[in-house]
Amino acid sequence: MNDTPTIVLIVVVGVLVAVGVVLLLERSLTRVLLGVVLMGNGINLMILSTGGAAGGPPLLGLTDEAEMSDPLPQAMILTAIVITLGITAFLLAMAHRSWQLQGHDEVQDDAEDRRILLGGSRAELRAQIRELRARLRREIREQRTDLHRRIEEEDRREEAERAELRARLAEADTELRDWIRENRGDDGVGDDDIARRVRDVRREREKRVEELRGQVEAYRTELRDHVRADREAEREQRRELRRRIRAEKRQLRARIRAERERLARAEDSDLLGAD
Template sequence: MTISLVPFVASGVLVAAGVTLLLERSLVRLLVGVILLGNGVNLLIVMAGGPAGEPPILGVSARDRMADPLPQAMVLTSLVITLGVTAFLLAVVHRSWQLTGGDEVQDDTEDRRVRLRATRGELAGSVLARREVYRRLVREQRAELARLEEARRERERRDAEEASKESRRESAGRMRAEFARREREQAAREREIRRRLRERRRQARAEMRAAIREDRERQARAQNPELEGDD
């Protein structure tokens, strides 16, 4: 006979999910957990009853082929109980919603006192430990802030130095540009003056040549006997 493991795995999953939801503080989740837990247990009981057989009725089915009626009876009883618990939890959820506007289960005052007495020593130790951790964090944060402030000041100083260097470079560049412009203007004026001097020299040479030619012509006329007395 081959037994399938899928129903057993499904039963385990339903039971695990139901127990997990039963540990919640919400009544709705508690209700869902009860339903899942009941269905998981019912499935496990049915699977534990063995394979399916004929109806367990004497005179109708053989004894060796009859199904076990005990798991079926237990499952029917469990279904009735689960239905009653579900109805009760639904009423509780409805009433809680009307009174408090939610389905969260509140802590009881006595439960709180017991828990506080049990954890008073642990709380004192944890408070001291947390206080020390907080102080250490404060010291570390202050040291980090001091380091960041020092880094900021150093960065500002470097930025100021870079700005001053940049301004000096810009002023030096402007001075170089102005000096180059003045040099160009001076060179242009010098070229203009040289051009004018050359023109004046050429003009003076031309005038001198013209005067020399005129003087030579006069001398030539004065030495020519044919031209004597014409003046």
């Protein structure tokens, strides 16, 4: 006789166990009960298939030992049936009590687990807020450092322009004195020519000074624009951080409020059931 289980029996065992596991993962106690029953039957079939071919009853004096069936799988199946029956009765009682108290048989989340979860959410929110603030502080420090660097560069550039202006003015004065000294004794150069040359040099000097002042003023205006833009960006980042923090706090408060209301309803149901 063939002791190997058939493919049909293996498929039936797999289907029963798979459906039972899926039903066990549901929140409804009725589905959990059906899952326990189906999975128990599937496991019983699997144990039965390991007992080999069918034979006579395992009783000494009634059946020959060579023709006896294996009694161990049968004993294990009987024990499993008793255990499954006890679990079924327990789940039926729980489902009936849940229906009386709450009007449904769904398994709710544990209150302590929810408190721990909310505590973790608060800690996570605080960590996110600290991270956002630290990042904002880093960005502000970087912007301030860059701003100070720009101001120092503009100061150095302005000082260089002033030094160049002073050098050019000194050079122009030197050229003017040399020209006056060289041409004062010539017959072709009079006081009018010298005065005109002095006026020309002064006009050129004033023109150059005005150009340099315009450049300095343009640099200062650009620097003020950069400073204003950086400050506006910093204020916008602070406002965005405050908005995000307020939004996170509102969401957390809403979750805490909903959880408290759910716990209050559960406690009221328990009190009504106890009465």
